[in-house]
Amino acid sequence: MKKNLLSVRNCAAVLALVVSLPAISQDNNLLLWYKKPATKWTEALPIGNGRLGGMVYGGVAEEHIQLNESTLWTGRPRNYNRQHAVQYLEPIRTLLRQGKQGEAEKLAAEQFMGMKSVDDSVYAQRKRTWLKQVSSQTQWSQPGVADKLWDSIRLPMLNGWEAMGLDGLDGAVWFRTSFELPAAWQGKELVLALGKIRDMDYTYVNGKMVAAGEGINTKRVYAIPAAALKPGKNVLAIQVINFYDKGGFAGVKSDERILAVYPKGATAESGIALSNVWKYKIQNATPPEFPQYQARYQPLGDVYFRFPVTGEVEEYKRDLDLATATAHVQYKAGGVQYKRSYFVSAPHRAMVARFTADKPGALNVEALLGTSHKAWQVKQVDARTLAFEIQVKDGALRGTSYMRVFAQKGSLAVKAGRLVVKGADAVTFYITAATNFKNYQDVSGNPAAICKTALQAIGEKDFTSVEAAHLKDYQSLFNAFSLSFGGGNRTDLSTDERIRQYSPAADPGLLSLYTQYGRYLLISSSRPGGQAANLQGIWNELLTPPWGSKYTTNINLQMNYWPADVLNLSGCTAPLFDLIAEAGEAGEQTAKEYYGAPGWVLHHNTDIWRGTAPINASNHGIWVTGAAWLCHHIWDHYQFTQDTAFLRKYYPLMKSAASFFNSFLVKDAATGKIISTPSNSPEHGGLVAGPTMDHQIIRDLYKACIAAAAVLKVDSDSSIRWQQQYDAIAPNIIGRYGQLQEWMKDVDDTSDTHRHVSHLWGVYPGTDITWQTPEQMKAARQSLLYRGDGGTGWSLAWKVNLWARFLEGDHALLILSNLLAPAEKEGKEQGGVYSNLMDAHPPFQIDGNFGGAAGLAEMLVQSQGEGIVLLPALPAALAEGQVSGIKARGGFVLQLVWQQQRLQKVVVTSLAGKTCKLIYKGKEKSFATKAGQEYVMEGW
Numbered sequence: 001m002k003k004n005l006l007s008v009r010n011c012a013a014v015l016a017l018v019v020s021l022p023a024i025s026q027d028n029n030l031l032l033w034y035k036k037p038a039t040k041w042t043e044a045l046p047i048g049n050g051r052l053g054g055m056v057y058g059g060v061a062e063e064h065i066q067l068n069e070s071t072l073w074t075g076r077p078r079n080y081n082r083q084h085a086v087q088y089l090e091p092i093r094t095l096l097r098q099g100k101q102g103e104a105e106k107l108a109a110e111q112f113m114g115m116k117s118v119d120d121s122v123y124a125q126r127k128r129t130w131l132k133q134v135s136s137q138t139q140w141s142q143p144g145v146a147d148k149l150w151d152s153i154r155l156p157m158l159n160g161w162e163a164m165g166l167d168g169l170d171g172a173v174w175f176r177t178s179f180e181l182p183a184a185w186q187g188k189e190l191v192l193a194l195g196k197i198r199d200m201d202y203t204y205v206n207g208k209m210v211a212a213g214e215g216i217n218t219k220r221v222y223a224i225p226a227a228a229l230k231p232g233k234n235v236l237a238i239q240v241i242n243f244y245d246k247g248g249f250a251g252v253k254s255d256e257r258i259l260a261v262y263p264k265g266a267t268a269e270s271g272i273a274l275s276n277v278w279k280y281k282i283q284n285a286t287p288p289e290f291p292q293y294q295a296r297y298q299p300l301g302d303v304y305f306r307f308p309v310t311g312e313v314e315e316y317k318r319d320l321d322l323a324t325a326t327a328h329v330q331y332k333a334g335g336v337q338y339k340r341s342y343f344v345s346a347p348h349r350a351m352v353a354r355f356t357a358d359k360p361g362a363l364n365v366e367a368l369l370g371t372s373h374k375a376w377q378v379k380q381v382d383a384r385t386l387a388f389e390i391q392v393k394d395g396a397l398r399g400t401s402y403m404r405v406f407a408q409k410g411s412l413a414v415k416a417g418r419l420v421v422k423g424a425d426a427v428t429f430y431i432t433a434a435t436n437f438k439n440y441q442d443v444s445g446n447p448a449a450i451c452k453t454a455l456q457a458i459g460e461k462d463f464t465s466v467e468a469a470h471l472k473d474y475q476s477l478f479n480a481f482s483l484s485f486g487g488g489n490r491t492d493l494s495t496d497e498r499i500r501q502y503s504p505a506a507d508p509g510l511l512s513l514y515t516q517y518g519r520y521l522l523i524s525s526s527r528p529g530g531q532a533a534n535l536q537g538i539w540n541e542l543l544t545p546p547w548g549s550k551y552t553t554n555i556n557l558q559m560n561y562w563p564a565d566v567l568n569l570s571g572c573t574a575p576l577f578d579l580i581a582e583a584g585e586a587g588e589q590t591a592k593e594y595y596g597a598p599g600w601v602l603h604h605n606t607d608i609w610r611g612t613a614p615i616n617a618s619n620h621g622i623w624v625t626g627a628a629w630l631c632h633h634i635w636d637h638y639q640f641t642q643d644t645a646f647l648r649k650y651y652p653l654m655k656s657a658a659s660f661f662n663s664f665l666v667k668d669a670a671t672g673k674i675i676s677t678p679s680n681s682p683e684h685g686g687l688v689a690g691p692t693m694d695h696q697i698i699r700d701l702y703k704a705c706i707a708a709a710a711v712l713k714v715d716s717d718s719s720i721r722w723q724q725q726y727d728a729i730a731p732n733i734i735g736r737y738g739q740l741q742e743w744m745k746d747v748d749d750t751s752d753t754h755r756h757v758s759h760l761w762g763v764y765p766g767t768d769i770t771w772q773t774p775e776q777m778k779a780a781r782q783s784l785l786y787r788g789d790g791g792t793g794w795s796l797a798w799k800v801n802l803w804a805r806f807l808e809g810d811h812a813l814l815i816l817s818n819l820l821a822p823a824e825k826e827g828k829e830q831g832g833v834y835s836n837l838m839d840a841h842p843p844f845q846i847d848g849n850f851g852g853a854a855g856l857a858e859m860l861v862q863s864q865g866e867g868i869v870l871l872p873a874l875p876a877a878l879a880e881g882q883v884s885g886i887k888a889r890g891g892f893v894l895q896l897v898w899q900q901q902r903l904q905k906v907v908v909t910s911l912a913g914k915t916c917k918l919i920y921k922g923k924e925k926s927f928a929t930k931a932g933q934e935y936v937m938e939g940w
Helices: 014-019 085-097 101-111 120-135 447-458 463-478 495-501 509-525 556-560 562-566 574-595 626-641 644-664 692-712 716-728 774-787 793-805 809-819 847-860
Strands: 007-010 031-034 045-048 052-056 062-069 151-154 171-181 190-198 200-205 208-214 219-224 232-242 248-251 260-263 277-284 301-306 313-321 326-333 336-345 350-357 363-370 375-382 385-391 398-408 411-415 418-424 426-435 482-485 679-681 684-688 868-870 881-888 892-899 902-910 916-920 923-927 933-938
Touching: 031 495, 045 313, 045 326, 045 336, 045 509, 052 336, 052 350, 052 426, 062 350, 062 398, 062 426, 085 101, 085 574, 085 684, 101 684, 120 171, 120 232, 120 277, 190 200, 190 208, 190 232, 200 219, 208 219, 232 248, 301 350, 301 398, 301 426, 336 463, 350 363, 350 447, 350 463, 363 385, 363 398, 363 426, 385 447, 398 411, 398 418, 398 447, 418 426, 426 447, 463 509, 482 509, 509 562, 509 847, 556 562, 556 574, 556 626, 556 793, 556 847, 562 626, 562 847, 562 881, 574 626, 574 644, 626 644, 626 692, 644 692, 644 716, 679 692, 692 716, 774 793, 793 809, 793 847, 809 847, 847 881, 868 892, 902 916
Parallel strands: 868 916
Antiparallel strands: 007 933, 031 313, 045 052, 052 062, 062 301, 151 277, 171 232, 171 277, 190 219, 190 248, 190 260, 200 208, 200 232, 301 363, 313 326, 326 336, 336 350, 350 426, 363 418, 375 385, 385 398, 398 426, 411 418, 482 881, 679 684, 881 892, 892 902, 902 933, 916 923
């Protein structure tokens, strides 16, 4: 190996050093672009500054931007913990020890789950009263009801009526249609097939109730007595009652025919198809507040810009430029070239929309605000500003948005709650937003004052200066990293077409675009002072989003931050550590009430109010290692940054989490080892004693605490105890199929392809299993082979990282390519990416984007061991490439250049002056470094 070590310069500022690494040739591959406007949310383009987010549709006559503000949630500050739940801890443990899993889960469900927002017994009484009222109002079932003026809706509603324009609707809704009874069917009993309905229904034929059903998974197949029918037209009226979340006719997942009527004994295929378009009327939209374990992230509202369009629209294009964090729309109409630019400025805390035309006086635009929230209003602030206010249903939070316009020439007026500009040369809108949320215990904020302050800071600044501040801020983060691969980049194709035609051999550039898009999304959804990126980052259009769009802590929240340090976005991690600190406070009470233990605990979910108690169901909600996993991020961040001030600040949270496990772990009579019980292997196998994942994470916590205490020179006595605990925890076990056991008992099913691979945590993101223990590594690999290459979203992303840790780059790339498959095929959603490159679980979850980006980095550099391994899992399809700004543990920033799958050049920048050990194809080179110096090696 030829070696050429050279110190080239000292840099006073680490940030300047990182940003000013020698430029490498980067493909022109930082643009998502399209030939037509978005028609749905998963085609729109995301913009954001960590607090305010927008989805830009790019319509011509009407532009739609859906808005989010990161602190707008349902719920309120409250106690999530069930008092004295600890008295049931030992009975649950005893039942598990006796092999009575079902009884343990039943007891835990009754006595060990968290407290809901409304007591179940109180809700039951309110529900009975409300249900009695609405079910007794049956006048809309009668044949003679005049329903011509009712609205129409298309059935079935596979994603609920919320996706059909009725977002946020809970309550009672009447649906009506009719069918002609064939003469041959007269006197016969018929069968009515409706599919699934959420949640209840009362079904009437010609004003007579013939059936009723309940349950979201129950297919409605009803008998219609012959006596209820009449010759000719028969009116079908169905009262659908939905208490919470999705409502309406949910259809079926199979090809089974529904929305049909046919004679008893015949088949649905031989029957009459009911119309897909039914009339509907909302009867009552105020059911009692539904009990919730945790809160839901909420949309704020919508901005609409309306433009008169004359002439044929030509040369349309919309794009998102990752290099500038700016979305654009451009087109020609009536001989005029129109251009629009959209970005969200972090320095000015505002969304900016800029409209121009190449003909003076050609801009005419009308701007208005709307929302799916029921309680809202728009009012005029001054001659160029509107204020928009909403109140979250059944919650403590209010949201406010201000929209101000500046027009270059032309006229400006406020009319009927709209900003109207006519005959302008250029127009700029500034949109600010805030809520009354101050922290998880305080909702006394003044959102109007916050919005006003932001607009005052913008003042009369011209657009160019606001844009320049945005670019300087954003590019200080984004430009710290670059990536390119040799071979073709199909930038000539629109992004949606590029996704459809993708292969790693023909278009490796899509991989680099996808990786940079992950970085863009993290910058846009996680900034210091803001909230951590949730299940959808910062973007959500629904009042009842999937899984509440909250923080799932048995992988999803953590995966959001997997790429942060390695892809040189350490500055975006602050919101995560703020969340950890607040959950640490809240989790101390949970540890006391449920486990009689010191320290803090977090189960598998939390929200903006920092709920830490078990939620949902006892077979997967009682999982005790969420806090320990989050502490892994504290130690890992320190390893990348070598920031001892950071470690000193957050080390107490690590120590507190370890204190909890000192108390919680108990001795297993069968093995003599200490184990975690009760818990589960997320989200698989139910409530158990001693899941492998728990033990891996807890060992990792003890190991990190020992290392952190040594760095800080504190707690030597505690370190002795932690080492004893570490040694006493039940070890990883290899099972009868050569697999790594998921549980202490050898009960793994080799045909099981469950989406979670929890027991492989010790391979990635942990270091409990490494190539220093090859037998365990091979067993873990065997487990992953059994689980298969299938999956969607975050599950695939996890597998990418695991195969990279197994040093199998081609297999990792295969899985990563599956993440880039088109999410919509033949009208159905599947795993992959939507046309806007957002991850499809489905539905959208942002963790797949972040996990996939981290997986690509893991193929190029690994530093979890004793040194920095270069190109450890380089796929054959990526035989040429360059990366600059990728980070390694120990405080190093790297630039790599490779050709024909051989490393050509390495540039190492030392941030902390530690000894650097590089490993490539089994060869090692160690050298001392000085902070701020750069070292170049060529000729590997």
